[in-house]
Amino acid sequence: MGKRQANVTRRDFMRGTVGAAIGVSMAHDRAGATTRAPRPARVVLVRDEQALDARHAVNTVALTRMLGELATRVTGEPTAADAWHSLVRPEDVVGLVATDHLNPTHPELIDAVRTAVVAAGVPAQRVRMAQGGPDAVRPCTALIALPALKAHWLTGIGTVLKNYITYSGAPSKYHDANNVKLGEIWQLPIVKGKTRLVVVDALRPLCDKGPQPDPRYMWDYRGLLGGTDPVAVETVCLRIITEKRQALRGEPWPLSPPPLCVTAADETYGLGTSRWSEITLDRVGWTQDALV
Amino acid sequence: MSLILASAVSIAPPVRVGAWSRPESPQVVAPADIFGYMDGAGELYLAYRLVRLEAYEYTAEEEDPILLELYRLESSDDGYGLLSSDWGGEPVALDSAWPATPPRALYGAGLLRAWSDDLYLRVLATTETAASRAAVIELGRAVVAGRPSPPPPELATALPETVAGSYQLRIDRVTFLRSHLVLNSIYFLGTANLLGLSRTTEAVAASYARAGAEGSARLRVFVVRYPTEDAAHEALAQLREGYLHRFDATDAGGGSADEWPEAAAHRTVTSRVEDGWMGCRIDGRQLVLVFEAPDAVTANAVLGKVRP
Numbered sequence: 001m002g003k004r005q006a007n008v009t010r011r012d013f014m015r016g017t018v019g020a021a022i023g024v025s026m027a028h029d030r031a032g033a034t035t036r037a038p039r040p041a042r043v044v045l046v047r048d049e050q051a052l053d054a055r056h057a058v059n060t061v062a063l064t065r066m067l068g069e070l071a072t073r074v075t076g077e078p079t080a081a082d083a084w085h086s087l088v089r090p091e092d093v094v095g096l097v098a099t100d101h102l103n104p105t106h107p108e109l110i111d112a113v114r115t116a117v118v119a120a121g122v123p124a125q126r127v128r129m130a131q132g133g134p135d136a137v138r139p140c141t142a143l144i145a146l147p148a149l150k151a152h153w154l155t156g157i158g159t160v161l162k163n164y165i166t167y168s169g170a171p172s173k174y175h176d177a178n179n180v181k182l183g184e185i186w187q188l189p190i191v192k193g194k195t196r197l198v199v200v201d202a203l204r205p206l207c208d209k210g211p212q213p214d215p216r217y218m219w220d221y222r223g224l225l226g227g228t229d230p231v232a233v234e235t236v237c238l239r240i241i242t243e244k245r246q247a248l249r250g251e252p253w254p255l256s257p258p259p260l261c262v263t264a265a266d267e268t269y270g271l272g273t274s275r276w277s278e279i280t281l282d283r284v285g286w287t288q289d290a291l292v
Numbered sequence: 293m294s295l296i297l298a299s300a301v302s303i304a305p306p307v308r309v310g311a312w313s314r315p316e317s318p319q320v321v322a323p324a325d326i327f328g329y330m331d332g333a334g335e336l337y338l339a340y341r342l343v344r345l346e347a348y349e350y351t352a353e354e355e356d357p358i359l360l361e362l363y364r365l366e367s368s369d370d371g372y373g374l375l376s377s378d379w380g381g382e383p384v385a386l387d388s389a390w391p392a393t394p395p396r397a398l399y400g401a402g403l404l405r406a407w408s409d410d411l412y413l414r415v416l417a418t419t420e421t422a423a424s425r426a427a428v429i430e431l432g433r434a435v436v437a438g439r440p441s442p443p444p445p446e447l448a449t450a451l452p453e454t455v456a457g458s459y460q461l462r463i464d465r466v467t468f469l470r471s472h473l474v475l476n477s478i479y480f481l482g483t484a485n486l487l488g489l490s491r492t493t494e495a496v497a498a499s500y501a502r503a504g505a506e507g508s509a510r511l512r513v514f515v516v517r518y519p520t521e522d523a524a525h526e527a528l529a530q531l532r533e534g535y536l537h538r539f540d541a542t543d544a545g546g547g548s549a550d551e552w553p554e555a556a557a558h559r560t561v562t563s564r565v566e567d568g569w570m571g572c573r574i575d576g577r578q579l580v581l582v583f584e585a586p587d588a589v590t591a592n593a594v595l596g597k598v599r600p
Contacts, residue, residue: 007534009484009486010481102331153333154332215420216400257476260483
């Protein structure tokens with residue numbers, strides 16, 4: 001796992017041969033690009049202008065409403081309560097996987113998710129904060145990924161896929177060149193199949209890579225993104241960040257390094273789709289400066 | 293390292309600034325402990341040869357905190373390098389003795405970044421207000437007062453203002469660096485360290501744009517200075533193996549990919565790749581590279597103009 005140093009170049013990225021460069025056997029066309037069956041996915045974007053005030057403080061009433069709308073749309077259930085009942089079972093041990101670095105997940109969002117999960121019948125003592133090493137995820141039977149939307153200076157984007165890096169037990173193995181392999185962490189036996197929902201905190205994203213938070217690149221987007229395909233959700237996140245960067249500079253300002261881990265999660269690890277053409281984006285609420 | 297640490301005398305920033313006051317002692321972070329302080333972000337400061345970090349949190353009863361971070365580095369060039377990774381923000385003349393250009397301090401949205409000799413400052417107000425802005429800038433002024441202000445790295449100032457006729461240097465896109473991680477954060481070349489960058493190399497990454505043209509009419513130019521000529525040749529060989537030989541590169545009449553290390557030692561070599569023409573030239577221990585040129589003529593013209 002992550003032992004072989006990946007060597008992916010700019011040319012691989014432009015040719016669509018990232019998977020081949022990693023050296024994982026997949027079907028490729030004559031040019032080396034990966035071929036696979038279509039993977040349709042649905043991503044929900046909910047925004048509310050009232051979600052943050054002028055000092056960026058969270059309006060918890062609006063946030064709870066947004067979260068319910070998101071869960072309903074993702075699951076197709078008629079109400080928020082039904083939606084959460086369909087996502088978790090009373091016998092589950094539910095891990096909430098928030099981010100605590102760079103652009104931390106808002107605690108109000110974590111609380112809102114916890115409340116919804118408990119209301120769906122999971123005893124409060126079986127809902128735990130599950131960010132950490134393998135021991136944090138091992139007892140969990142269900143995970144709700146709760147990353148915050150942000151760019152990252154080593155991986156291009158550091159939102160959904162990077163959120164589980166500590167589950168590898170050796171995060172440093174995924175630094176530097178091997179961050180392209182972040183998708184394989186989602187395939188570990190202690191992780192695979194447990195993620196019931198991805199909810200991205202896009203209330204106040206960070207669109208440049210840092211490596212430390214720079215307030216010039218944070219803005220009040222006042223949104224939540226959600227879905228069950230982590231790669232599709234990450235792909236929409238990428239689009240928002242890319243568009244924001246271009247808007248800030250008035251010229252193309254691509255993420256660098258490019259988000260190779262997203263392409264690889266699709267083409268190499270089969271976690272979901274990174275192809276915009278396969279993603280249905282369901283937009284709800286405030287539309288101003290939505291960027292997607 | 294212990295000698296370096298011992299010689300890195302602490303700076304004593306003001307005890308009070310506006311409504312804010314600091315603790316008596318800073319949090320001191322050695323390079324080996326940088327990841328504990330800031331997770332993976334520490335790679336950036338190691339890449340610019342961090343000697344030690346001193347951090348103070350200024351607090352006030354009615355205001356959000358202000359964080360002052362003082363990064364002591366091995367050289368003034370490293371301090372310039374950190375500032376040069378992003379020239380955005382409002383230039384602030386913290387010291388009246390500073391030369392007018394380039395800016396040595398930049399402020400935006402509550403964050404002040406400054407280069408002062410071998411020191412890089414980062415002063416961040418959790419919430420930007422008129423009072424916190426004034427305090428942040430006052431802290432910056434106090435820290436840099438009386439300190440030397442050496443010139444920018446020679447490599448960064450030696451770039452020609454114009455190349456290939458109409459391409460002009462973007463002075464807001466000139467970055468001094470020593471690490472492939474930093475290079476990739478500006479211009480992704482490859483996950484491997486294809487140019488053999490290290491603490492002992494110096495490099496500058498720059499963009500040139502054609503006057504009056506839209507977005508894509510630009511060139512990327514890199515100049516790398518290695519400790520020895522052999523190191524420069526090794527780097528070029530590595531680039532050939534890792535970048536050109538992965539796929540077919542089209543000969544532009546200046547040498548094929550197979551010829552690169554040998555030919556480049558004596559003349560300019562260019563090849564066509566996916567995003568345009570790339571080219572290379574070795575002059576002694578210095579390697580000059582151009583990417584995204586529209587044609588071989590332009591690539592050659594750039595390489596002919598950018599010289600030690």
